[in-house]
Amino acid sequence: MASSNHFISFAIAVILLPAVAFATEYVVGDDNGWTTNFDYQAWAKGKVFYVGDTLVFNYIAPNHNVYKVNGTAFNDCIVPPDSEKFTSGNDKIELKTAGNKWYLCGKSGHCSTGQKLSITVSNSSAPQPAPSSSSAPAAIFFSVYQVFIALVVILGVVNID
Numbered sequence: 001m002a003s004s005n006h007f008i009s010f011a012i013a014v015i016l017l018p019a020v021a022f023a024t025e026y027v028v029g030d031d032n033g034w035t036t037n038f039d040y041q042a043w044a045k046g047k048v049f050y051v052g053d054t055l056v057f058n059y060i061a062p063n064h065n066v067y068k069v070n071g072t073a074f075n076d077c078i079v080p081p082d083s084e085k086f087t088s089g090n091d092k093i094e095l096k097t098a099g100n101k102w103y104l105c106g107k108s109g110h111c112s113t114g115q116k117l118s119i120t121v122s123n124s125s126a127p128q129p130a131p132s133s134s135s136a137p138a139a140i141f142f143s144v145y146q147v148f149i150a151l152v153v154i155l156g157v158v159n160i161d
């Protein structure tokens, strides 16, 4: 009895997990934080960013900032006047849509010395969560079926004399 309860709890957890577990928080530059003279393209290389993930920019507040810009501004290290700006020093930016995203520091000379990050965000509906959430109902069905059969056997309901 206890084991069937455990199994059902486990099965429910398996269904609920993908929604939460795959939202990753990325600290940009890891322990280096958001600074000049760091290769953020090398940092981003090999990482796969999904919609729902979050970027965290850590820096000492007045010394840097984060602007979300477009590709042209990124390449030229300029900040268009209408750009979204972050200044807290612990800026958490959720990746809400798929596509290319560009960020840079607006302090004079910082972008041109490497304080810029470009990433590509993928639709989260892509490969990861899909298989586990679609196989979970089948797992529950079979476990319930097995528990039922076990009960039938234990209770001796199949006493066909």
Ligand SMILES: *[C@@H]1O[C@H](CO)[C@@H](O)[C@H](O)[C@H]1NC(C)=O
Residues within 6 Å of the ligand: 070, 071, 072, 073, 080
């Ligand atoms: C980037 O933004 C600037 C200023 O808002 C604009 O003039 C330019 O056309 C934009 N470039 C692209 C590729 O969207």
Ligand SMILES: *[C@@H]1O[C@H](CO)[C@@H](O)[C@H](O)[C@H]1NC(C)=O
Residues within 6 Å of the ligand: 098, 099, 123
């Ligand atoms: C992401 O998914 C949305 C809705 O399913 C779609 O409209 C959009 O084009 C997709 N974007 C990319 C980059 O695949």
Ligand SMILES: [Cu+2]
Residues within 6 Å of the ligand: 035, 036, 063, 064, 065, 105, 106, 107, 110, 111, 115
């Ligand atoms: Cu800076």
